[in-house]
Amino acid sequence: MSAALRAQAIGRRRGVPPTLALSKGYMLAGPALIVMAAVFVYPLAYSFVMSFFQWDLSAGSNDFLGLANYTDAFGSPEFLQSLRNQVIFSGASLTTEVVAGMGVALLINGKLRGLRLARTLLLIPPMIAPSVIGLNFRWLFNEQYGLFDAILRNLHLPLIPWLSNPNWALVSVTIADVWQNTPLLVLLFLAGLQSLPQEPLEAASVDGASAWRTFWSIILPLLRPVMFIALMLRIIDTFRTFDVVWLMTQGGPGGATTLITVEAYLLAFQGVDFGHAAAVSYIALAMSLVLLSALYGVPWLLARWRRS
Amino acid sequence: MNQYLSRRRFLHGSTAAAVATGAGPRIARGAAGATEIKALLITGGPLYPKYWEALTRDFKQKTGITVSYDMLQFTPMTSKEVTLGAARSAEYDVYSTHTAQIGSFFNYFEPLNKYFSASELSDFYPVAMKYLTDPRTGGLAAIPRNVDARVQYYRTDIYDEHNLKPARTWDDLVHVSQTVTGGGHYGLVVPGQGDPAQRTFSDYLWQAGGDWVDDKNKPAFNSAEGIQALTFYRDLIQKYKVTPPDAVSYGWNENTSEFASGAVYDTFNWPTNYAILSSPDTSKVVGKWATAPYVRNKAAISCAVSHAMALNSLSRKKDAALEFIRYVVSPDAQLLAFQQFTYFPSRQALAEKVIAQAQGQKAVWLQQLKRTIATGKEWPKLPGFSKVCILMYGAIERALSNQMSPEASLNQAAKEALEAMRQAGAYR
Numbered sequence: 143m144s145a146a147l148r149a150q151a152i153g154r155r156r157g158v159p160p161t162l163a164l165s166k167g168y169m170l171a172g173p174a175l176i177v178m179a180a181v182f183v184y185p186l187a188y189s190f191v192m193s194f195f196q197w198d199l200s201a202g203s204n205d206f207l208g209l210a211n212y213t214d215a216f217g218s219p220e221f222l223q224s225l226r227n228q229v230i231f232s233g234a235s236l237t238t239e240v241v242a243g244m245g246v247a248l249l250i251n252g253k254l255r256g257l258r259l260a261r262t263l264l265l266i267p268p269m270i271a272p273s274v275i276g277l278n279f280r281w282l283f284n285e286q287y288g289l290f291d292a293i294l295r296n297l298h299l300p301l302i303p304w305l306s307n308p309n310w311a312l313v314s315v316t317i318a319d320v321w322q323n324t325p326l327l328v329l330l331f332l333a334g335l336q337s338l339p340q341e342p343l344e345a346a347s348v349d350g351a352s353a354w355r356t357f358w359s360i361i362l363p364l365l366r367p368v369m370f371i372a373l374m375l376r377i378i379d380t381f382r383t384f385d386v387v388w389l390m391t392q393g394g395p396g397g398a399t400t401l402i403t404v405e406a407y408l409l410a411f412q413g414v415d416f417g418h419a420a421a422v423s424y425i426a427l428a429m430s431l432v433l434l435s436a437l438y439g440v441p442w443l444l445a446r447w448r449r450s
Numbered sequence: 451m452n453q454y455l456s457r458r459r460f461l462h463g464s465t466a467a468a469v470a471t472g473a474g475p476r477i478a479r480g481a482a483g484a485t486e487i488k489a490l491l492i493t494g495g496p497l498y499p500k501y502w503e504a505l506t507r508d509f510k511q512k513t514g515i516t517v518s519y520d521m522l523q524f525t526p527m528t529s530k531e532v533t534l535g536a537a538r539s540a541e542y543d544v545y546s547t548h549t550a551q552i553g554s555f556f557n558y559f560e561p562l563n564k565y566f567s568a569s570e571l572s573d574f575y576p577v578a579m580k581y582l583t584d585p586r587t588g589g590l591a592a593i594p595r596n597v598d599a600r601v602q603y604y605r606t607d608i609y610d611e612h613n614l615k616p617a618r619t620w621d622d623l624v625h626v627s628q629t630v631t632g633g634g635h636y637g638l639v640v641p642g643q644g645d646p647a648q649r650t651f652s653d654y655l656w657q658a659g660g661d662w663v664d665d666k667n668k669p670a671f672n673s674a675e676g677i678q679a680l681t682f683y684r685d686l687i688q689k690y691k692v693t694p695p696d697a698v699s700y701g702w703n704e705n706t707s708e709f710a711s712g713a714v715y716d717t718f719n720w721p722t723n724y725a726i727l728s729s730p731d732t733s734k735v736v737g738k739w740a741t742a743p744y745v746r747n748k749a750a751i752s753c754a755v756s757h758a759m760a761l762n763s764l765s766r767k768k769d770a771a772l773e774f775i776r777y778v779v780s781p782d783a784q785l786l787a788f789q790q791f792t793y794f795p796s797r798q799a800l801a802e803k804v805i806a807q808a809q810g811q812k813a814v815w816l817q818q819l820k821r822t823i824a825t826g827k828e829w830p831k832l833p834g835f836s837k838v839c840i841l842m843y844g845a846i847e848r849a850l851s852n853q854m855s856p857e858a859s860l861n862q863a864a865k866e867a868l869e870a871m872r873q874a875g876a877y878r
Contacts, residue, residue, distance in 0.1 A: 198874050199535050199554050200833050219862065220844055285696040286713060306642075306696035308853055392644050395698045396848030396859075411529040413837035413870075414554040416536055 193420035211421035224405040232380040243327030264325040276389025279318040308398030334368030381430040402426040486516040489544035493521035540764040543771035549755040553831035560763040561589030578756040581828035594756035594796035599822040602742040605715040616742035627692035639714040642698035654679035656751035669867040672860035680856035754826020834874025838867040
């Protein structure tokens with residue numbers, strides 16, 4: 143429908159001249175659109191433009207570089223390492239959070255005593271500021287005074303170099319992320335479980351289906367929309383994770399926990415190279431968009447393929 | 451409107467004061483009677499807010515200029531300044547800054563040479579002035595309000611028990627640290643993360659006889675001396691095991707707290723450490739430590755850097771802002787900073803006075819600091835070197851955590867550093 147036809151339709155419905163109705167609509171939406179453009183679209187567009195320039199504070203001139211910042215990024219070992227870290231971090235934390243979140247949600251989706259309190263307590267980790275979580279986990283993982291190694295020491299087990307070993311450091315930041323975000327997924331899954339239609343579950347029970355069979359064949363398919371939303375939120379979140387990692391490890395040791403956001407921060411605020419930092423940020427944005435498209439697109443394509 | 455009026459008032463005041471006092475080019479007291487300037491100042495710890503409050507209050511009493519200021523800790527402050535610099539913002543007239551990051555701001559801060567007489571500038575420590583100066587233009591981007599250098603802090607009780615003297619050379623350092631390491635205590639603590647790791651490597655690089663760049667400003671930190679320096683640094687943690695095993699994740703906070711808690715017996719630390727270790731509120735080892743010079747190898751060189759004050763080149767109130775900068779680096783203000791934070795003065799005459807008045811252990815320590823400052827250095831302030839720094843964080847950490855050999859790690863960083871500096875125009 144063209145804009146003119148749309149305006150006519152609106153005008154007919156409300157009893158006002160069509161052009162006036164359309165312009166009134168734009169006028170009413172205008173302030174919000176302007177604010178949105180100022181705080182969202184403009185910075186986004188500006189930083190995108192920036193990614194094609196040499197925007198280096200110490201260089202003094204902003205030369206147009208074309209795609210050089212992007213090609214440089216893919217040629218940089220530090221960026222490739224951050225890409226690898228990001229994939230491992232996002233994959234490990236998403237998998238753990240979804241599995242643990244679903245498990246805990248199923249566990250507390252009953253009428254046992256104390257479950258109300260448990261549900262309330264689950265709200266605490268997502269409510270804590272990421273910076274507080276980062277600092278706390280830095281101390282918890284400290285090898286001299288930290289809680290985790292103190293427990294291992296008391297059990298006469300070998301100590302774990304949580305933050306000083308490259309592999310363990312990535313595990314440590316993943317643990318902190320899982321601790322903070324699993325409760326959010328528990329709450330989402332719990333809301334989903336409590337809104338499930340009871341008839342199929344009752345029918346399965348009458349038919350003598352096992353708990354596993356009921357979960358796999360009824361609960362999980364019915365929960366798919368909730369899972370998609372949860373995954374979408376967490377994919378976006380993992381590609382934005384910065385505070386916890388920065389405060390725990392500053393991306394170290396030796397870039398072992400440098401995620402794409404940390405790499406962009408280092409380039410922008412310590413390397414004062416905003417052009418490169420913007421390019422790295424847009425690569426991260428593209429990656430999360432590709433993942434989100436896959437999340438929605440693959441099931442849609444599968445469904446279409448089945449229908450055909 | 452306000453801006454116009456205040457500027458006019460400022461000019462009127464200026465003229466009146468100049469006539470009254472016969473002052474020369476310097477702005478007169480009360481010249482900016484109703485002027486208000488804005489400053490972004492550094493903070494950290496409970497004493498800084500009181501220090502700035504006292505300084506700005508006193509400044510207003512003397513000049514009539516109001517300084518409204520925001521305070522941030524070092525890292526967020528630098529990030530904010532980088533953002534404002536990139537946006538060419540005139541929001542703040544005056545900035546706290548530091549030698550470490552000054553290379554990023556040469557295009558944003560106003561060169562201060564023309565506002566200070568040559569004799570005035572000659573009072574400041576040359577090392578502080580050299581590394582706050584843009585090597586391409588000779589413009590002084592900021593003026594130092596202190597000089598920071600590190601000396602050795604060691605546990606006298608433990609060393610006496612083992613009949614040891616503080617280490618003077620690299621070999622001594624290994625021997626002494628190995629002797630006292632044991633029973634959950636470590637002979638030494640070194641930072642191993644980010645900028646603190648780069649500073650520590652820098653010290654060892656110069657002590658081994660190397661340098662960051664060659665005479666053509668090409669990266670030279672991967673020379674034989676550089677490899678020797680990083681190997682020694684790594685071996686302290688991984689081979690000799692004289693430091694806490696997680697030292698690779700330590701910054702300055704851990705470097706201080708490990709010694710102050712009594713867990714570690716030797717450290718190389720900044721002047722503020724002296725005040726921290728002297729107070730029972732922040733130290734468990736009060737009265738059990740002394741200072742000694744930094745260790746040496748082929749040379750006795752370590753970092754000497756400064757907190758400094760800079761003028762925004764886009765400021766619309768440069769005269770009033772300059773007056774405040776002058777005040778912050780004045781002998782009175784520096785003396786207050788020394789008394790509160792044990793900040794070593796950037797003015798040589800004041801430093802001599804402070805040293806002459808000090809007694810006992812403090813006098814010894816100040817003499818050691820003075821000697822360290824006399825031979826102190828800083829990494830070069832060339833275009834693109836800020837980016838080289840972040841490459842170095844990774845390179846040093848990779849070697850310290852045994853992910854790569856020192857040689858491979860430095861060679862990779864040198865290759866990337868050359869490209870980063872070339873892109874930033876260091877060789878144009």
